[in-house]
Amino acid sequence: MNKQIILNLPVKDLDKSKAFFSALGFTFDPRFSGENAAFMNIVDGTIQAMLTTEPFFKSLIDKPVANAKQANEVVICLSCESRDEVDSLIAKAVAAGGRTPHPPEDHGFMYDQGFEDIDGHLWNLVWTAPEASC
The missing domain is CATH 3.10.180.10 (2,3-Dihydroxybiphenyl 1,2-Dioxygenase, domain 1)
Known part of the structure; x- marks a missing residue:
């Protein structure tokens, strides 16, 4: 198995964030995406990001979500x-x-x-x- 880097980033508006990164040429894998998250390919097979809505991101951690x-x-x-x-x-x-x-x-x-x-x-x-x- 190849090692991968998957970043988890909280976003305010998932659709706007997907549009932003699509404009940069990044693609999304619908198999791992839904209403609360979108799996973004940065470098296919090695570097990806999971863009998650802030409420969903917050449910995964026990600290406040930082305002980037x-x-x-x-x-x-x-x-x-x-x-x-x-x-x-x-x-x-x-x-x-x-x-x-x-x-x-x-x-x-x-x-x-x-x-x-x-x-x-x-x-x-x-x-x-x-x-x-x-």
């Missing part, structure tokens, strides 16, 4: 295959209602920029030159 627009617990970082892919995903995120919390950072061997989704979760997109990879 006011405080952050995590930054989700995704590697990209090129600078163009970073820029393209950022442009799609902004066009779909997200925002960029900082300008792109170009270190020559590494290029990154982040976006905040419509629920306030932070995503960082990074390209690293092949010669700089581990």
Whole structure:
């Protein structure tokens, strides 16, 4: 069995969140989705996210749900295959209602920029030159 990473993210409006991430090119698996959650493929077979309505998310934990627009617990970082892919995903995120919390950072061997989704979760997109990879 291949290992997978599945993020669980609370969202205020499941349909709006699905539309936002669909605009970035992410897909959803209806087999694992319903009225309270949507299973999103970020990198097929290895990285997915379960977008859950806040009330459903709250039923899974014994602490309050953090308001990601006011405080952050995590930054989700995704590697990209090129600078163009970073820029393209950022442009799609902004066009779909997200925002960029900082300008792109170009270190020559590494290029990154982040976006905040419509629920306030932070995503960082990074390209690293092949010669700089581990």
